[in-house]
Amino acid sequence: MSGEEKQPVAKKRTGRRPGGEDTRGAVLAAARAEFGARGYQKASMRAIARAAGVDAALLHHYFGSKDRLFMAALEFPIDPRVVVERVLAGDRATVGERVAAFVLGLWEQPAVRDRLLALLRTAAASEEVAALVRGFMVTELVDRLAAELDVDQPELRVELVMSQIVGLAMARYVIGAEPLASAAPEEILPLLGRTVQLYLAAP
Amino acid sequence: MSGEEKQPVAKKRTGRRPGGEDTRGAVLAAARAEFGARGYQKASMRAIARAAGVDAALLHHYFGSKDRLFMAALEFPIDPRVVVERVLAGDRATVGERVAAFVLGLWEQPAVRDRLLALLRTAAASEEVAALVRGFMVTELVDRLAAELDVDQPELRVELVMSQIVGLAMARYVIGAEPLASAAPEEILPLLGRTVQLYLAAP
Missing domain, CATH: 1.10.10.60 (Homeodomain-like)
Structure with a gap:
């Protein structure tokens, strides 16, 4: 050294x-x-x-x-490059389930979840942090992913996926509404997977 | 008096x-x-x-x-009874678009949006407020709506719709990610409508 x-x-x-x-x-x-x-x-x-x-x-x-x-x-616990890789690897016909499984798996790790929720809370309270997270996510995730998707309005669709993931975290972990808060990831997976599939791959 | x-x-x-x-x-x-x-x-x-x-x-x-x-x-700006009415009125085959249009219309009203975002921020920062909002929404919206839906796990599905709506508000108004933040409601409507339709009515 x-x-x-x-x-x-x-x-x-x-x-x-x-x-x-x-x-x-x-x-x-x-x-x-x-x-x-x-x-x-x-x-x-x-x-x-x-x-x-x-x-x-x-x-x-x-x-x-x-x-x-x-x-x-920022102790940002998710690597956008890995997310982009996961989305683009494999069959586009199963992208929704693949992304949903990956995201649910991440959120189930307490260290990742705690840090993401802390970032979400800080972003909700501070325009400066919101702008930082926005700049990072748009540059490193939305733009990279959108460039490879074969749909209209790819950026809007990637951001709708992100909005569903953020909202799921809010509803499940912050608001804590039951039965969503206690549902097993396997119960959420098929429903979330279909939504992601729809946003990323349906015409 | x-x-x-x-x-x-x-x-x-x-x-x-x-x-x-x-x-x-x-x-x-x-x-x-x-x-x-x-x-x-x-x-x-x-x-x-x-x-x-x-x-x-x-x-x-x-x-x-x-x-x-x-x-x-709590200056709660949305009446769950009206939401339940909107969901249940009319054809179940078009429930997604009907709910999406109603919600996007609500959020576009600055007074409603500001109050909802303030509640969301407070709930994210305070477990007591989160519990209050949770109790109100589950009792007055989720349970009432789920009782009328002809799908498996109706409560989970209603809460997934709520999670998408909360997440859309976070991504569009709090994080402010473009192009989602500046997209016209008419651009979001078809995509959001299909998601809501999937959650509330697809097998």
């Missing part, structure tokens, strides 16, 4: 080991500030590196691309 | 005109306290009347039944 020789001249703080916990914390704090100030699309990896006092190449080395850094900074 | 002779012996505060603004305010405050403490189903009109220092018969006269009082106390 020795990379001191790669540190930029402009590095403001010294004694920090690149890749160490203090560097990581500084990068994530700088990322949150930059994402918050400029939004997901306009935020710059270079500006985040500069603010954290680390080399831009080093930032890419440790955090990969902007979506990885965003997910780390 | 003279009804002083109807006042109960236990009335604590005097000089209040039944049906006047001060009585109304006292009743609504007592209703909020009772609903909050005991939930929608267990809350008692009698206890609310007693706490507000008004006659129970008078309470019924001015506020009608418990659902009316709840809607007034």
